[in-house]
Amino acid sequence: MREGKTKIVEEFGDDVILRFKDDITAGDGAKHDVMENKGSICCEVTARMMKYLNENGIYTMFLEYLPPNKLHARKLTMIPLEVIVRFKKAGSFIRRYGGTDGEDLPSPLVEFTYKNDELHDPLMCVEHLEVLGITTRQVACEIIEEARRSAILLKKFFDQNGFELWDIKFEYGLDQNGRVCLGDEISPDTMRLRRSGQIFDKDVYRKDLGNPIEKYEVVLELCRNISL
Ligand code: C5P
Numbered sequence: 001m002r003e004g005k006t007k008i009v010e011e012f013g014d015d016v017i018l019r020f021k022d023d024i025t026a027g028d029g030a031k032h033d034v035m036e037n038k039g040s041i042c043c044e045v046t047a048r049m050m051k052y053l054n055e056n057g058i059y060t061m062f063l064e065y066l067p068p069n070k071l072h073a074r075k076l077t078m079i080p081l082e083v084i085v086r087f088k089k090a091g092s093f094i095r096r097y098g099g100t101d102g103e104d105l106p107s108p109l110v111e112f113t114y115k116n117d118e119l120h121d122p123l124m125c126v127e128h129l130e131v132l133g134i135t136t137r138q139v140a141c142e143i144i145e146e147a148r149r150s151a152i153l154l155k156k157f158f159d160q161n162g163f164e165l166w167d168i169k170f171e172y173g174l175d176q177n178g179r180v181c182l183g184d185e186i187s188p189d190t191m192r193l194r195r196s197g198q199i200f201d202k203d204v205y206r207k208d209l210g211n212p213i214e215k216y217e218v219v220l221e222l223c224r225n226i227s228l
Helices: 038-055 091-097 126-131 137-160 212-223
Strands: 007-012 015-020 023-026 031-034 062-066 070-074 081-088 104-114 164-174 180-183 191-195
Touching (some): 015 038, 038 062, 038 137, 104 126, 104 137
Antiparallel strands (some): 015 070, 164 180
């Protein structure tokens, strides 16, 4: 068993069961709360988003949704990276490079950060990944293409439903055959999602803008258009 900030992973034969917890954290774990139903909402959103991606030719860990808060998933050897795809400027992009919140980028930008709270998830280029032995150039390039394709598919889904996907974070692993596979979660915790200036993602929690669960429930309702 492995326990992270928001999920518990247990072995299940050749596969795993991921249990989503009700914990919500921000600022590398500095801010932390427990919110009822948060785990089940993020789990079901992840299940439906990954099902949608599977149906559109993306290889994901998702096998089965076990209500309310568990996923049956492929076992992966995770690569310790956060892979962020940005359509608009926000958050750490603006802190690093300037610009204004919500400003369009000319094309989708893929960034790698090293998943390490103590080092505050430093930004990395492909050279860092190779030199530090995190992954090969070939796998890194495959991840860039997969992340861009997945983000564009999700943006299309949200566009069709009147929402704007500003950015999103993915995590990847290698399956038992060494194939790159999308893992972790896809939820309002891991994306910036806006509609008519309103925030439907973890920025509600990060910036103390009210009850995030009410917003997350709106996203879940939208995702229920995708059948399981
Ligand atoms: O903070 P930043 O602008 O780098 O975040 C980009 C996107 O990645 C946001 O959607 C954010 O929610 C997500 N993210 C995440 N987990 C992190 C850092 C960022 O899901 N540890």
